[in-house]
Structures are given as C-alpha cells and as structure tokens.
Amino acid sequence: MSFLARRATDAVEEMDRPDCDPATLRRTYSQFALVNRAVSGWRRAYLRQLRPRLAAAAAGGPQRPATLLDIGCGAGDVARSLARWAAADGLPLAITAIDPDERAYAYAASRPAVPGLAFRQAFSSELVAEGARYDVVISNHILHHLSPSELEGLLADSRALCGSLALHSDIARSALAYVLFAARTLPFFHRSYIRRDGLPSIRRSYTAGELRRAVPPEWKVVQDSVFRTHLVFEPPAAPRA
Structure with a gap:
C-alpha cells in the first residue's frame, strides 16, 4: 500500500469540519x-x-486525591472509564477533561x-496560564490531528502541567491497521463518521520512527502494539534534600 508510505497530512476528517452534520456527529460521539x-x-495503560x-x-x-488531565477528551468516554476504574480500585481521583471544541464539550457534559x-x-x-498542575496528563487520538507547531505546543503544555507522567496515545500507521480497520468496520457505522474518518486518521498518523523524529529527546516513543504508539514524558525526579 504505497499510499501509506508517508503521512497524509492533507487528509481531511469530516467531523473536524465546522459545518459537519450535527446528528451524524452526535452519533459518532456516542460510538466512541x-x-x-x-x-x-x-485499560492496559491504566493498570500498567x-x-x-x-x-x-x-x-x-x-x-x-490524585489528579489527572485528559486533553482533547472528545466525547469523554476515556475519562469516564478511568474514573470508574479508579473508583473500583478505591483510588481517590479527580479528573479534569478538556476539549476546545464546543460541540465535543457540549456532548461530554450532557452525559450522566x-x-x-x-x-x-x-x-x-x-x-498552563492559570498555573494548573496534575499528577498525570493524557490524551487519546489527538497527535495525528496536530500541525508541527500545535504538536510542539501540546508537548510544552504537557510538561508544564504534569507532575509525574504525561502519556499521549495515538494510532500507529501501518498497512495492517488500515486493512483490519477497513474490514472490521465495513458492516457498521454507516450513519456516523467512525469509518469514513477512521481511515483518514490512520493515513494521517505517525509511525513510531516518524514520531521519534518529530518530538524532543526527553519524550519517549513506545510501540504499544502494531496498532498504537505511546508518547511518554516523565519529569526528572526532584533531588533529595
């Protein structure tokens, strides 16, 4: 698949358009x-x-309580899962989930x-401007959306905001990921943007090697699976008195 040899930075995802269909967008949020x-x-990232x-x-x-920030939370489902898992473990956790898109925020905030x-x-x-600080900072599936300057800004913000760990999880571009997603979603999601935006998302995504070349050396790129990369920053431990 030669079209996957390089990032398709010009590929457009329909749900990113300000004029996309509101009903289709809401169905998409509900399926996230x-x-x-x-x-x-x-779940694996939470446990490990x-x-x-x-x-x-x-x-x-x-x-x-421990604190966690979810950047670009979309429909809010990842933050909700983390809150439930922490509660089941008896772990006091306060989560702040943010998204600049008013449509995503409105949907996430409307849920129970x-x-x-x-x-x-x-x-x-x-x-960052408010001086906020969180133990852990995460994001899910936002890296491939960002321009180089936006990626640089996200990483700088993450460093400023996290006290213990920043973990940005994203799709890893590969022919296998593209073929499996195309095949497994073919019978489904015809009334949402899941499939039609999922394929451009894979095309826009980084390989692990590309991501390593795109980020500062203090960020570690981990190939979590053939389908996923993790971008990780751990602040240096404070020297002991």
Missing part, C-alpha cells in the same frame, strides 16, 4: 466508547502505567455525571 474499548488499550502513579500521588495525604470527573471547554495552554 465502543471503538475505544475495542482498539485504544486504555497510570494506576501506580495515581496511587502513589493519592498516598501523599488523605485530603488530596460521574463522581470525580469534571468537563471543561478549554485549551491546555489556558490551564
């Missing part, structure tokens, strides 16, 4: 939870990477409330 449960791997950091942060004192989870329409740069 299903798609993310199937392909995003956040997030939970240990959040538990250590929450152990710092009974009056302080989850204890410890708050939604906000905002850019990460606004939180």
Whole structure:
C-alpha cells in the first residue's frame, strides 16, 4: 500500500469540519466508547502505567486525591472509564477533561455525571496560564490531528502541567491497521463518521520512527502494539534534600 508510505497530512476528517452534520456527529460521539474499548488499550495503560502513579500521588495525604488531565477528551468516554476504574480500585481521583471544541464539550457534559470527573471547554495552554498542575496528563487520538507547531505546543503544555507522567496515545500507521480497520468496520457505522474518518486518521498518523523524529529527546516513543504508539514524558525526579 504505497499510499501509506508517508503521512497524509492533507487528509481531511469530516467531523473536524465546522459545518459537519450535527446528528451524524452526535452519533459518532456516542460510538466512541465502543471503538475505544475495542482498539485504544486504555485499560492496559491504566493498570500498567497510570494506576501506580495515581496511587502513589493519592498516598501523599488523605485530603488530596490524585489528579489527572485528559486533553482533547472528545466525547469523554476515556475519562469516564478511568474514573470508574479508579473508583473500583478505591483510588481517590479527580479528573479534569478538556476539549476546545464546543460541540465535543457540549456532548461530554450532557452525559450522566460521574463522581470525580469534571468537563471543561478549554485549551491546555489556558490551564498552563492559570498555573494548573496534575499528577498525570493524557490524551487519546489527538497527535495525528496536530500541525508541527500545535504538536510542539501540546508537548510544552504537557510538561508544564504534569507532575509525574504525561502519556499521549495515538494510532500507529501501518498497512495492517488500515486493512483490519477497513474490514472490521465495513458492516457498521454507516450513519456516523467512525469509518469514513477512521481511515483518514490512520493515513494521517505517525509511525513510531516518524514520531521519534518529530518530538524532543526527553519524550519517549513506545510501540504499544502494531496498532498504537505511546508518547511518554516523565519529569526528572526532584533531588533529595
């Protein structure tokens, strides 16, 4: 598949258009939870990477829950899953989930409330300007949407905002990912943007090697699976007194 040899940065996703159909967009938001449960791997990331950091942060004192920021939260389903998993583990966790798109924010905020989870329409740069700080910063499927300058801004904001870990999870471009997604979604999602935007998303996404060349050296690129990459930053440990 020669068209996958390079990132298709000019590929357009319909749901990113300001004039896309509102009913189709809402159906798409409603289906994100299903798609993310199937392909995003956040349960594994929670168990292996997030939970240990959040538990250590929450152990710092009974009056302080661990804190997590979800940047570009979309429909909010990943943040909701993390809140439920933490609650099931008895882990005090306060999650702030942000998205600058008023349509995404409106949908996420309209869903039933989850204890410890708050939604906000905002850019990460606004939180930096406010002096906000979180134990863990995450995002799901936003890296491939960003221009080089926007990626640089996201990484700078993430460094400023995270106290323990920043983890940005995204699609890994490959022929296998493209073929499997095309085949498995063919019978479904005809009344939403899931399939028609999912294929351009794969084309726009980075390979692990491309992502390593695009980010500063203090960021670690991990090939989580053939379908997914993690971009990880861990602040240097403070020197002991």
